[in-house]
Amino acid sequence: MPLPTRLPGQVDDPDIKATYAADQSIAAPPVGDFTLVRARDLADVVEVLTEAQAHGTPIVPQGARSGRAGGAVAIEGGIVLNVMGLAGVIDLDEVEGIAVCGPGTVTADLKAAAAGQGLFYPPDPASVAYCSVGGNVATNAGGLCCVKYGVTADHVRGLQVVLAGGEVVRTGRRTAKGVAGLDLTGLFVGSEGTLGVVTEVVVALQPAPAAALTALATFDSLDAASRGIVALRRDPHRPSMAELLDAFSIAAVQRLGDYGFPADCAAVLLVQSDRAGHTTQDVQRYAELLAAAGATEVAVADDAAEAEALMAGRRVVSTALEGYGARMVEDVCVPVRRLTELIERCRAVCRTRGVEVAFSGHAGDGNLHPSLFFDAADPVSRERAEAAFGDIVDLALAMGGTITGEHGVGSLKAPWLVRELGESEIRRQQRVKAVFDPAGILNPGRVYPP
Ligand SMILES: Cc1cc2nc3c(=O)[nH]c(=O)nc-3n(C[C@H](O)[C@H](O)[C@H](O)COP(=O)(O)OP(=O)(O)OC[C@H]3O[C@@H](n4cnc5c(N)ncnc54)[C@H](O)[C@@H]3O)c2cc1C
DSSP states (O other): OOOOSOOTTEEOOHHHHHHTSOOSSSOOOOSSOOEEEEOOSHHHHHHHHHHHHHHTOOEEEESSSOOSSSTTSOOTTSEEEEOTTSOSEEEEETTTTEEEEOTTSBHHHHHHHHHHTTEEOOOOOTTTTTOBHHHHHHHTOOOTTHHHHOOGGGGEEEEEEEOTTSOEEEEEOSSSOOOOSOOHHHHHTTOTTSSOEEEEEEEEOEEOOOOOEEEEEEESSHHHHHHHHHHHHHSSSOOSEEEEEEHHHHHHHHHHSOOSOOSSOSEEEEEEEOOTTTHHHHHHHHHHHHHHHTOSEEEEOSSHHHHHHHHHHHHTHHHHHHTTOEEEEOOOBOOGGGHHHHHHHHHHHHHHHTOOEEOEEEGGGTEEOOEEEEOTTOHHHHHHHHHHHHHHHHHHHHTTOBSOSSSOOTTTSHHHHHHHHOHHHHHHHHHHHHHHOTTOOBSTTSSSOO
């Protein structure tokens, strides 16, 4: 049924609407029309969700559209409800160790606000400069620091959420402890816009760590780099970062500029320690572990500028790989001990399918992002990449891993959810969804296949 009223914050300009139709995945935007609302405040969100429920109109909650899983892509005839207008840090309590912010706050801005008070908000997705805190909550985003600090869920204390129909609910707490009732905050984190629209986030902050010391280990095989990761995981003091780039990714980054990565190697591991008073000893120990695992060289960044350049290089991997054409970005996660096997089997799959692949990712967590390249103008090439994408997801499951480490299920991986969870578990989860969204208007078809 069409919406009878004009919605608050509605935008009709077709050029603007086109820029809100898709995210950073290969999921195609709709062919037909949709309604775009750029909410300015809580009242806008409430009104849109009230109208949508009354008319059975699908809602796509949307943040910064950096998602990789197709969860923020417009649905034909539906409403894209973008909440980037609800931005800013509303409260920062250094005694309680919390910050309260709007969902449209850019993650880097929240980190900077915490740092301004000598505090630390750990989540650090590679998209930190433009993704939103609300999107991070909705996808339970990971990133570069998870090997030591965990994922977004580990840092969210409470939420304000608007449910389908317009009811505003609060979950969780502001206090350091609290065990009253079920953990609905945990349920909403990672629900990818299928349960409600997050309109406020309470995050826990930590004391600021030491300035990180960075080391770059060079390997002549991905195998040896994977052995290095396993050795690091056994260390009693986890690195605050352990990122992998293969030769393809290194060459792509160095083509953009000199970020300090070596040529003529199979892979590098970028490793950091931020443990106050111990960064030098930690990095020295990591260097010994990595050398024993087969690193041909471990170089410690001499100064902040060198470390910054390496970090900047890590953050531009995605942009650098875009220079090689269309690609599908995988996000599987396997037990860390099986990384080598995952890489070898991915390579075999790509060889068989005739697909070029580059490896990078948060190897310290067993979370890899193989990039599968294809020719966007050639349907056969695309089909081959899609087949390899599916094979790799199947591989991860067969190896005791998961179909998505951090990007989410969205629309792209919805067909695989049943293989990870099983049909009865999906039905149970759909019943939970129905408690919050009885009419099924919130991101329909995403996460749970239609
Ligand atoms: C170059 C690049 C690097 C990346 N690196 C990482 C990384 O290291 N780690 C990682 O985890 N991800 C990474 N991502 C993926 C992406 O940045 C994250 O998934 C991020 O959390 C998405 O935030 P967003 O604001 O862009 O959300 P969007 O893309 O707009 O939305 C993502 C999902 O969240 C839902 N959603 C958004 N806002 C809300 C809200 N307020 N309420 C309810 N639901 C909402 C949407 O419906 C959708 O399902 C990367 C992406 C790119 C392009």
